[in-house]
Structure formats: structure tokens, C-alpha cells
Amino acid sequence: MDSHVASLRSALGDDALVTDPAAMEPYRRDRALDPDAGVPLAVVLPETTAQVQAAIRWAAEHRVPVTPRGAGTGLSGGATAVHGGIVLSTERMRAIAVDPVTRMATVQPGLLNAEVKAAAAAHGLWYPPDPASFEICSIGGNAATNAGGLCCVKYGVTADYILGAEVVLADGRAVRVGGPRLKDVAGLSMLDLFVGSEGTLGVITELTLRLLPAPPPPRTVVAWFDDTEGAAAAVQQIASRIRPSMLEYMDRIAVNAVEDVLGAGLHRDAAALVVARSDDQHPDGAEIAVMLDALTAHGAREAFEAPDPEAGERFAHARRIAIPAVERLGPLLLEDVGVSLPRFGELVAGVEAIARDRDVTIAFIAHAGDGNTHPLVVCDPADPSRNERARLAYGEIMDLAIRLGGTITGEHGVGRLKRPWLAAQIGDDLLDISLRVKRALDPDGILNPGTIFAADDTAPTRRGQSA
Amino acid sequence: MDSHVASLRSALGDDALVTDPAAMEPYRRDRALDPDAGVPLAVVLPETTAQVQAAIRWAAEHRVPVTPRGAGTGLSGGATAVHGGIVLSTERMRAIAVDPVTRMATVQPGLLNAEVKAAAAAHGLWYPPDPASFEICSIGGNAATNAGGLCCVKYGVTADYILGAEVVLADGRAVRVGGPRLKDVAGLSMLDLFVGSEGTLGVITELTLRLLPAPPPPRTVVAWFDDTEGAAAAVQQIASRIRPSMLEYMDRIAVNAVEDVLGAGLHRDAAALVVARSDDQHPDGAEIAVMLDALTAHGAREAFEAPDPEAGERFAHARRIAIPAVERLGPLLLEDVGVSLPRFGELVAGVEAIARDRDVTIAFIAHAGDGNTHPLVVCDPADPSRNERARLAYGEIMDLAIRLGGTITGEHGVGRLKRPWLAAQIGDDLLDISLRVKRALDPDGILNPGTIFAADDTAPTRRGQSA
Known part of the structure; x- marks a missing residue:
């Protein structure tokens, strides 16, 4: 092992390598806090594509697993270190160039989403995708998971803003996929394949992002x-009639957890809070009227337009801090299930039933407008029985989503935590051809083994058997 | 061969099979009119996914090439029949169901784009993608090529509206990819891989489409x-400051060809016509002002807002009929090259230089706002020398686009005509991994051989050698 690492060190330089166990500790897991995370040989901190290539070439030569990592804010265990592998963190790859003429940005993957937004805003432009974690998550991680957020209901997901990428492949070659072109259908859609592949097909070392003009100011309902x-x-x-720029939902448990933090006078006794936005500029405010009509028609106790932007932002902020607020009740198993809107009510009711049957606390928050929900299952480290029931509830929620024709993950990714449910959602045949693509691009199975696919299915021995 | 076809006939039923040479003739080529099109064994006209599966299973068993075909309006030779193969036309697969609640449509591939638009409009909804051929092209062909159109500059391309698909694979299995979910990141992005794959990875037998509320009325400049x-x-x-809903360009040759048809008083002596639209609803008409300012600042002889919707539509119509209008000058080699906007002027000038040097007529029309252009190279069947010069110009325009960092095809697809230029654009490494994906999904190379990839590279013998 040591001679292996020595050759990696000489390929990369001292500065780019961490092998001290204490220093490596924070790189072993993402926010899913996988208890089974391995102890890597080394953490690699490249600054350049050439260094990423050197690390991957070394890993390919020695058949060492590579766990690519952005800011470690993933919630599905997609950045869980493998014993004896290397963790490749892109945190030092932080260059950005904004071109206001073409409304595009060229960024390295380690920049935070919020930094990309800020760099765009400095030119009067807007990078829309807004995961609730946008202040701490990396743009490379966003691309690797095809991250979503609150604005997706109108403005789409990360993939919709990626025009091109540089990707280091499993054999160390770097390829450019797509580029600064708004329309490009030359060849297979390999760019879309890499986006959302959670580090299993390649390491993204640069992105070309599409930016929009600054959005008009929203009105909040x-x-x-x-x-x-x-x-x-x-x-x-609301969602069937107009295109709100935000349409969020929180249940009573989430509202109370947020109110514990904010003390803002939220209604602790309400069953649900809906926060919606319109950035439509029509002078008659038609979208606001559609929203208020729908809310009132379906029995809202109160439905009103926020009197000013600050008041509106306070409600959006309340929604954004829901996950950390609920986290104060205990460690979370964080769901990301999605259904089409006619099944949303059934999902809410079904999750309530699961919470009751398993006697666990589940807060329910949702990017409701696109049917993407985050039931937050609260664990208790001091109560193994409760933890086990929480784990069962976590699985049952995914079973429920699949029964409702939905997805086990709308924006967080499969990672390791949701992998056991993937086949039940997408089917054995689709999983089979996905595995064939994985093996075609990473025949030795060194890229993020255990994420999306079972490590056994991507290991070369197994591959040889089934080929 | 005959016993082969008999078994296909018994698998599909008499009605679904055409073997009469005269009746097969219209199915041998798309609008690229490939002179090297083969004579197929049979044309298959399935109505159901099961029939598509039966045909593909038969083809897989007998290793017979399959050319999937929509409405045959493709412009790159992506639906060129192969000698001894079968052509699988989806023209009879015409079911559609619109769900106004989820704003989605489930459609079979044979429906025309215009029919999808009309079915959506009947519910007050809108299917945005609008290839200029929308009245005669099929939705399945749109998906297979990831077709574009005039609205893309603001509303995106076909892929942006495809939420799910049913695909029949090269071995006859049918898989469902994606579905009626606005956000879904479960597993690799296989849906995006099938979209735009020009029939080389599977046959799309059903699509789930996202619809939008009806668009606000546009204003035309x-x-x-x-x-x-x-x-x-x-x-x-204009494109750097706002998001026009259309931003089109025509040069003098195109304007004159259209004026020959319409007699509408277009300025025959102008060098270029720009037609732009805004559907922004801001009461101050800010986008119209930005457009008029930009046009005037850069020396427009005349720049005005169309006085009423009908007048605006007349200019949009003039742009839409440009290709058939120019076609009256002679058969066309139809380009689809794209560049980022700062290179647009260089592309225009470069194409003019090529036309001069090769002494051929090239009309220049463009979806200018997204840099996607259609230089139309006019041939003359009676003048072999001119035809040869046109063919050389066609290649030189692609060479130029690649030199400018652009694409050889923005929305039509690679097909057969543009295949020789693909490697020069995307590079050998990206072509290599694309080929690996193709081989992983179609190991016998039966799906649309010769399209995107050279048939030799996807044939199983060659595959065995390089594996």
C-alpha cells in the first residue's frame, strides 16, 4: 500500500495529498453520515484537470476505487469513502469566468452554488438552480446529482443549465462534452449521461453553464x-393552471420546528403551510389571483399576498431552514420521493400512516409544485428500537412512492442509501442496460463503487462472468 | 430471404407489412434524399408496442438491420434504408391522451408535432417545440433527433419537454424510462441518452410530454x-440582454426567394432581415424597447414593431417558409451548423466567402438567437460540376463551424450526411466512448446502422475485434 501511495504522491505533489487519518476523517462521508464508510488510503485535493487525470490514471493502474466528492453535502451517501480507495475532492478547483455577452459561465467544480450565483449576479445575470443547501453545496456536486431546488417548478433543474463539461474518464482521459452552444445534437447525448451519474462514469472537472438575465422580483403568496x-x-x-416560480409545502411538525428556531409567529396549530411565488410581470397580477383563488377554494384558513418583498422572503426563508430546524429533533433520514401531483395527497396521507404505524416522527416538507417531497424521518441515537423503526419507515416511504408511480429520488440522487430500491422503481431491464453503460465506460468498476449500482455488479470479476 | 419475411409476416400480420417494391419506395429515404439508400426486405407498419417488439425480435434473431422512421422529414439521412434490412415506420402509432391536471400528454410516436400542439391547445395548453416542419414532422422523429425550432431561444428543445418514454431495445425488450414526474434522478439519465440517439439505441414507442399553459400573445419586431x-x-x-421568444435571421437570397413566393413587398435589396418576438408581459414593454434599441444602434435601415398580431405573423410565416422557398432555386444541401453568438458574424462572412469561392448559391437563414443556422446550399441536377462544388461547400461550412468552436448540427441530427464530420467536432475520445455505449445497448449493431456511427464500427465482427 505504502509504495502505491508514494507513487500517487510523486504523481500529484505533496500538497495535493492527505493521508493523515485525522485529516482524512471529514472526507469519509457526506451528510448521509453512512456508518459503513471505509477508511481511504488517501484524500486527493487536485487544483487542475491534469492532477485529476494523474490521480485517476494511478487509480486505474492499481485498480483502486475512487470516490469523487464535491462539498460533501450529499444526502444519499453518494460520497461514501471505500476502504483502501482514494477520495477525490474537487474543493480546490475554484476558477470561474462569466461571459455576459453569451450569458455563460465556465466554472471548475469546487465552487459553491452560491458563489456561482454571486459571480453571475455581478454581471446582472442569474444562475437559477437553488438547492436549499445552495450556500454550502458545490456546483460540481450539483452537476453530479442533477440537483434541484425551489425554483425548478418554473425554471428547471441543474441539467437544464449545463451546456458543456470536461470530464475525466475512468482511464484518465479527459473529454469535452457539449460546449458553449445552446443547441447541439452532434452524436449521442453523452453530456446528459454524465450529469446526474453521481461520479460513477467520470469526474467532472469543468462546466459550461447557461445563465439567464436577472429574474423579475417575485410576489409571494x-x-x-x-x-x-x-x-x-x-x-x-395552482400547478395545473399557471407556472409559479416557487410552490412549497410544510406540515405542522416542520412549521413547529421552524417556529422553535425563528419565533416568528408561525401558526403552530395549522396542518399545513403553502408558500408560493409568481414572477410573472403581467400588470393585472393574474397569477397572484389564480393562486389566491385556488387556496381559498380549497379551504385555506388564511390566504394572502405578502405585503412587501421582505415579508415574502421571511416565509421563503422559513421553508429553506426547515431541514436544519427539524434536525434539532434528532438525526434525520432524509427522503426525496416524488409523485405526480394527483398523487400528492395520497403520499402525504400515506406518510402520516407510516409515521403512526411505526411510531416515529416524520416532518413533511415539499417542493410541492413539482411533486418532489422530503419526508424527514427523525431518529434518536439513544433509542435503537426507534432508530430501527425509523429505518423501516424510510424504506416504506420509498415503497409507497413506487406504488404511487413515483420516484425514490427527485433531486438528491440514489447514492448508497436508496440503491436497494432502485430496481423496484426502474425495473430490472432498465437497470440492466444502465449497468451495461456503466461497464462500457468504467470496465474496471473503479469510479464510486457502491453508488447507484451494487459494487458487486460493477466489479470486473463479476463483469467478466456476465459478459 | 423469403422465408425470413414469411416469419416476419406471421409475427406481425399481413396488414403491418409492405413488401411491394413500388409501395416501399417512399420509405427508402428521408428528405435528405440519400442517393445511396438501400432496398429493404420489407417496411413494417406497427400500431402497437407489441408489434414493434415482434419486429425487432425478428430482426435481432436474423441479424437484419432496422431503420426506424417517423414521418420521413429528416434532413440528415437518419432514415436511409439499408439493403436487405427492414424499415420500421411509426406512422400508424397515433394515440394521444392529454392530462390537463398534470399538464402532460402521453403520445405514440407517429403523431405529427402539429397534432400534439392541437391536442394540447384543445385543453388550453401548449407544446412549445416548433421545428419549421411542425405540420409534417412526427413527434417520435422530433424525440429521436432532439429537434429544435424557432421557440428554442426561450423555451428550449424537444428534450426539455420529454419526461418519459417507452423504448423497444435492440433485443426486443420494452423499457419505460422516466415517467410523469417533473424531477426524477433515480439512476443514470438513460432517458436523455435515448432522446437524440436517432434510432441507434432503441425505438421510441411512447412519450410522456410536459405541456405549458398557453403562451401569452407575442409582440413582433x-x-x-x-x-x-x-x-x-x-x-x-438582444440575446445577451433579454430572452426573446423568437430571434430569426434571413439574408438577401432567402428574402428574395420568399418574396418570389409571397409577393408581400419584402425589401429585396436589403442585406438581412431580423424578425424577433417577445412574449414578456411587463406593462412597460421593456423587451420591445431593448430590441428596437439594439437594432437601431447597429444600423438597421428600418426597425419597427409590427402594428398588430397579423402583421407580426406574416413576418414569422415568411421566415418559416424560407426553406421551401429557396428549394425552388434547386435541390438543397441543408446545413444546420451552430456557433456561439460572438462567432455568428464570422460564420455569416465565412459562408459568404465559401459561396464566392465555390461559385454556388448559399442562402443563409438562422435561428439567430441561439446561434443555430441553416445555410442552404443550392444544387443543380443538370450541372454535375455545380453539384460537386455544392457538396464541397457543404463540407467546408461544417469545417468552418468546427473551427469557430461550433457544432455541425444544432437540431437536425448527424444522420449519414454529417457523419464524416462528427469526429472532427467531438474528438476521437468522445466518439470512442459513444461507440462503447452504442455497442453496450446494440451489440449486434442492428439499429439504424450507418447513422451517427459508421456501420463498420458497430457491426459485431468489428466489435469483436476491438473488444
Whole structure:
């Protein structure tokens, strides 16, 4: 092992390598806190594509697993270190160039999402994708998971803003896929294949992002419901008629957790809070009227437009901090299931039933407008029985989403935590051809083994057997 | 061969099979009119996914090439029949169901784009992608080529509206990829891989499409220029500042060809016509002002907002009929090259130089706002020398686009015509891994051989050698 690492060190330089166990510790897991994370041989901290290539070439030569890593804010265990592998963190790859003429940015993967937004805003431009973690998550991680956020309901997901990428392949070659072109259909859509592949097909070392002109100021609508069914029905009516720029949902548990933090006077007794936005500029405010009508028609106790942008932002902020607020109740198993809107009410009710049956606390928050939900299953490290019930509930929620024709993950990725449910959602045949693509691009199975695919299925021995 | 076809006939039923040479003739080519098109064994006209599966299973068993075909309006030779193969036309697969609640449509591939638009409009909804051929091209062909159109500059391309698909694989299995979910990152992005794969990875038998609420009425701006440089600069300024819903360009040759048809009083002496639209609803008409300012600042001879929707539509119509209008000058070699906007002027000038040097007529029309252009190289069947020069010009335009960092195809696809230029654009390494994906999904190379990839590279013998 030591001679292996020595050759890696000489290929990369001292500065780019961490082997001290204490210093490596923070690189072993993402926010899914996988208890089974391995101890890597080394953490690699490249600054350049050439260094990424050198690390991957070394790994390919020695058949050492590579765990690519952005900022480590992943929630599905997609950046869990493998014993004896290397962790490749892109945190030092932080260059960015914004071209206001073409409205594009060229960025290295280690920049935070918020830094990309800020660099764009400095030119009066806008990078829309906004995971709730946008201040701490990396743009490379966003691309690797095809991250979503609050604005997706109108403005789409990360993939919609990626025009091109430089990717280091499993054999160390670097390829450019796509580029600064708004329309390009030359060859297979390999760019889209790399986006969202969670580091299993290559390491993204540069991105070309599409930017938009600065968005018009939003108007915010807030509604409180005494029942979740009414809130779900109102959400569906809004989403079917207009394109809100945000359409969020929080249940009573989430509202109370946020109110514990903010003390802002949120209604602790309400069953659900809906926060919606419109950035439509039509002078008659038609979208606001559609939203208020739908909320009232479905029995909102209160439904009103925020009187000013600051008041509106306070409600959006309340939604954004829901996950850390609920986390104060205990460590979370964080769901990311999605359904089409007519099934949203059934999902809410089903999750309530699971919480009751398993006697666990599950807060329910959602990017409701696109049917992407985050039931937050609260664990208790001091109570093994409760933890086990929480784990079972976590699986049952995915089973439920699949039964409802939904997805186990709308924006976080499969990682390791959701991998056991993938085949049940997509089917054995689609998993089979996905595995064939994985093996075609990473025949030795060194890239992020255990993520999306079972490590056994991508290991070369197994591959040889089934080829 | 005959016993082969008999078994295919018994698998599909008499009605679904055409073997009469005269009846097969219209199925041998798309609008690229490939002179090297083969004579197929049979044309298959399935109505159901099961029939598609039966045909592909038969083809897989007998290692017979399959050419999937939509409405045959392709412009790159992506639906060129192979000698001794079968052509699989989806023209009879015409079911559609629109769900106004989720704003989605489930469609079979044979429906025309215009029929999808009409079915959506019947519910007050909108399917945006609008290839200029929308009245005669199929939705399945749109998906297979990831077709573009005039609205892409603001509303994106076909892929942006495909949420799910049913695909019949090279071995006859049918898989569902994606589905009625606005956000779904479960597993590799196989849906995006099938979209735009030009029938080389599978046959799309059903699509789940995202629809939008009906668009607000557009306002149209028109400008005439005495020089192409000014028009190019104005286009760039507009696209960098706002999001027009259309931003089109025509040169003098195209304008004159259209005026020959319409007799509408278009300025025959102008160097360029720019037609732009805004559907922004801001009451101050800010986008219209930005457009008029940019056009005037860059020397437009005339720049004005169309006085009413009908007048605006007349200019949009003039742009849409440009290809058939120019076609009256002679058969066309139809380019689809794209560049980023700062290179648009260089592309225009470069194409002019090629036309001069090769002494051929090249009309220049463009979806200018996204840098996607269609230089139309006019051939003359009666003049072999001119035809040969046209063919050389066609290649030189692609060479130029690649030199400018652009693409050989923005929305039509690689097909057979542009295949010789693909490696020069995307590079050998990206072509290599694309080929690996192709071989992983179609190991016997039966799906649309010769399209995107050279048939030799996808044939199983060659595959065995390089594996």
C-alpha cells in the first residue's frame, strides 16, 4: 500500500495529498453520515484537470476505487469513502469566468452554488438552480446529482443549465462534452449521461453553464390550512393552471420546528403551510389571483399576498431552514420521493400512516409544485428500537412512492442509501442496460463503487462472468 | 430471404407489412434524399408496442438491420434504408391522451408535432417545440433527433419537454424510462441518452410530454439591415440582454426567394432581415424597447414593431417558409451548423466567402438567437460540376463551424450526411466512448446502422475485434 501511495504522491505533489487519518476523517462521508464508510488510503485535493487525470490514471493502474466528492453535502451517501480507495475532492478547483455577452459561465467544480450565483449576479445575470443547501453545496456536486431546488417548478433543474463539461474518464482521459452552444445534437447525448451519474462514469472537472438575465422580483403568496388534503388540492390546482416560480409545502411538525428556531409567529396549530411565488410581470397580477383563488377554494384558513418583498422572503426563508430546524429533533433520514401531483395527497396521507404505524416522527416538507417531497424521518441515537423503526419507515416511504408511480429520488440522487430500491422503481431491464453503460465506460468498476449500482455488479470479476 | 419475411409476416400480420417494391419506395429515404439508400426486405407498419417488439425480435434473431422512421422529414439521412434490412415506420402509432391536471400528454410516436400542439391547445395548453416542419414532422422523429425550432431561444428543445418514454431495445425488450414526474434522478439519465440517439439505441414507442399553459400573445419586431455585420451585432446584443421568444435571421437570397413566393413587398435589396418576438408581459414593454434599441444602434435601415398580431405573423410565416422557398432555386444541401453568438458574424462572412469561392448559391437563414443556422446550399441536377462544388461547400461550412468552436448540427441530427464530420467536432475520445455505449445497448449493431456511427464500427465482427 505504502509504495502505491508514494507513487500517487510523486504523481500529484505533496500538497495535493492527505493521508493523515485525522485529516482524512471529514472526507469519509457526506451528510448521509453512512456508518459503513471505509477508511481511504488517501484524500486527493487536485487544483487542475491534469492532477485529476494523474490521480485517476494511478487509480486505474492499481485498480483502486475512487470516490469523487464535491462539498460533501450529499444526502444519499453518494460520497461514501471505500476502504483502501482514494477520495477525490474537487474543493480546490475554484476558477470561474462569466461571459455576459453569451450569458455563460465556465466554472471548475469546487465552487459553491452560491458563489456561482454571486459571480453571475455581478454581471446582472442569474444562475437559477437553488438547492436549499445552495450556500454550502458545490456546483460540481450539483452537476453530479442533477440537483434541484425551489425554483425548478418554473425554471428547471441543474441539467437544464449545463451546456458543456470536461470530464475525466475512468482511464484518465479527459473529454469535452457539449460546449458553449445552446443547441447541439452532434452524436449521442453523452453530456446528459454524465450529469446526474453521481461520479460513477467520470469526474467532472469543468462546466459550461447557461445563465439567464436577472429574474423579475417575485410576489409571494402565503396560505395556512387546517387540513393537508385541502393544501394538496390547492397545490394541484395552482400547478395545473399557471407556472409559479416557487410552490412549497410544510406540515405542522416542520412549521413547529421552524417556529422553535425563528419565533416568528408561525401558526403552530395549522396542518399545513403553502408558500408560493409568481414572477410573472403581467400588470393585472393574474397569477397572484389564480393562486389566491385556488387556496381559498380549497379551504385555506388564511390566504394572502405578502405585503412587501421582505415579508415574502421571511416565509421563503422559513421553508429553506426547515431541514436544519427539524434536525434539532434528532438525526434525520432524509427522503426525496416524488409523485405526480394527483398523487400528492395520497403520499402525504400515506406518510402520516407510516409515521403512526411505526411510531416515529416524520416532518413533511415539499417542493410541492413539482411533486418532489422530503419526508424527514427523525431518529434518536439513544433509542435503537426507534432508530430501527425509523429505518423501516424510510424504506416504506420509498415503497409507497413506487406504488404511487413515483420516484425514490427527485433531486438528491440514489447514492448508497436508496440503491436497494432502485430496481423496484426502474425495473430490472432498465437497470440492466444502465449497468451495461456503466461497464462500457468504467470496465474496471473503479469510479464510486457502491453508488447507484451494487459494487458487486460493477466489479470486473463479476463483469467478466456476465459478459 | 423469403422465408425470413414469411416469419416476419406471421409475427406481425399481413396488414403491418409492405413488401411491394413500388409501395416501399417512399420509405427508402428521408428528405435528405440519400442517393445511396438501400432496398429493404420489407417496411413494417406497427400500431402497437407489441408489434414493434415482434419486429425487432425478428430482426435481432436474423441479424437484419432496422431503420426506424417517423414521418420521413429528416434532413440528415437518419432514415436511409439499408439493403436487405427492414424499415420500421411509426406512422400508424397515433394515440394521444392529454392530462390537463398534470399538464402532460402521453403520445405514440407517429403523431405529427402539429397534432400534439392541437391536442394540447384543445385543453388550453401548449407544446412549445416548433421545428419549421411542425405540420409534417412526427413527434417520435422530433424525440429521436432532439429537434429544435424557432421557440428554442426561450423555451428550449424537444428534450426539455420529454419526461418519459417507452423504448423497444435492440433485443426486443420494452423499457419505460422516466415517467410523469417533473424531477426524477433515480439512476443514470438513460432517458436523455435515448432522446437524440436517432434510432441507434432503441425505438421510441411512447412519450410522456410536459405541456405549458398557453403562451401569452407575442409582440413582433422587424428590422431591415443594409449589412450583415450590423444584423449579427444586433442579434448578439438582444440575446445577451433579454430572452426573446423568437430571434430569426434571413439574408438577401432567402428574402428574395420568399418574396418570389409571397409577393408581400419584402425589401429585396436589403442585406438581412431580423424578425424577433417577445412574449414578456411587463406593462412597460421593456423587451420591445431593448430590441428596437439594439437594432437601431447597429444600423438597421428600418426597425419597427409590427402594428398588430397579423402583421407580426406574416413576418414569422415568411421566415418559416424560407426553406421551401429557396428549394425552388434547386435541390438543397441543408446545413444546420451552430456557433456561439460572438462567432455568428464570422460564420455569416465565412459562408459568404465559401459561396464566392465555390461559385454556388448559399442562402443563409438562422435561428439567430441561439446561434443555430441553416445555410442552404443550392444544387443543380443538370450541372454535375455545380453539384460537386455544392457538396464541397457543404463540407467546408461544417469545417468552418468546427473551427469557430461550433457544432455541425444544432437540431437536425448527424444522420449519414454529417457523419464524416462528427469526429472532427467531438474528438476521437468522445466518439470512442459513444461507440462503447452504442455497442453496450446494440451489440449486434442492428439499429439504424450507418447513422451517427459508421456501420463498420458497430457491426459485431468489428466489435469483436476491438473488444
